[in-house]
Amino acid sequence: MSAGKPYILGLTGSIGMGKSAVAAMFAGLGVPVFDADAAVHQLQGPGGALLPAIEEAFPGTTGPQGVDRPKLGAAVFGDKDALKRLEKIVHPAVGAMRQAxxxxxxxxxxxxxxxxxxxxxxxxxxxxxxxxxxxxxEAQRERVLARPGMTAEKFAQILKLQVPDAEKRARADYVIDTGTSLAETRHAVQHLVHRLTGRE
Incomplete structure (x- = not known):
């Protein structure tokens, strides 16, 4: 690794794979974690920086609590152009937060x-x-269907929109398996952190 420049590890995974738990493990080991979803929630939450632009593009979708997610979801669902308009508002702002x-x-x-x-x-x-x-x-399915408001149909729709797990694994530089015990997963994360920071 080059001195003076952080090594950037992209963390991803399909729904229900345990990505949030693994992100927390990295953070617990002192690794700074930039959470893209949390950044979006901040930008779209009460007093969020993107509310005026979102309200202008999609009238009636924001309020004192920030973005009304069901309303905004309904405004862009199944409409590729609307989704592109929303992404043009959100992505640059998230990118700026990531750079900061x-x-x-x-x-x-x-x-x-x-x-x-x-x-x-x-x-x-x-x-x-x-x-x-x-x-x-089977572990993924069990975890996702245990979420409040989740149905088998919704789960099937989400999977359709995501790159299949097998393809993600094939394109990955590293794979963390969460189908094992928490201790084993934590050990795998620790091993990777040590490897990437030259501590082994």
């Missing part, structure tokens, strides 16, 4: 970018390596 995060942690040897749709929406070009969080399909 990078500048803030410029002296750190390793940084994790937690990007759920890394392969679907692009972004792998901006990282040094990609780690995919994966688990057997």
């Amino acid at each position: 995060f990078l500048a803030e942690h410029a002296e750190t040897p390793l940084i994790v970018f937690d990007i759920p749709l890394l392969f679907e929406k692009g972004g792998w070009e901006q990282v040094d390596a990609v780690v995919v969080v994966s688990a057997p399909p």
Whole structure:
């Protein structure tokens, strides 16, 4: 790894694979984690920087609590042009937050970018390596269907929009398996951190 520039690890994985748990493990080991979803929530939450632009593009979809997710979802669902308009508002703002995060942690040897749709929406070009969080399909299904409001139909729709797990694993530089015990997963994360920061 080059001195003075953090090594950027892109963290991704399909729904229900345990990506959030793995991101927390990296953070627990002192690795700064940029959470793209959390950045979007901040930008679209109460007083969020993107509310005026979103309201202008999609009238009636924001309020005192920030973006009304069901209303905005309904406004863009199944409409590729509307989704593109929304992405043009959101992506540059998230990109700016990511750059600021990078500048803030410029002296750190390793940084994790937690990007759920890394392969679907692009972004792998901006990282040094990609780690995919994966688990057997039956474990994934069980986890997802246990979520409030989730149905088998919704799960099937989400899977259709995501790059298949097998393809993600094939394109990954590293794979963290969460189909094992938490201790084993934590050990795998620790091993990877040590490897990438030259501590082994």
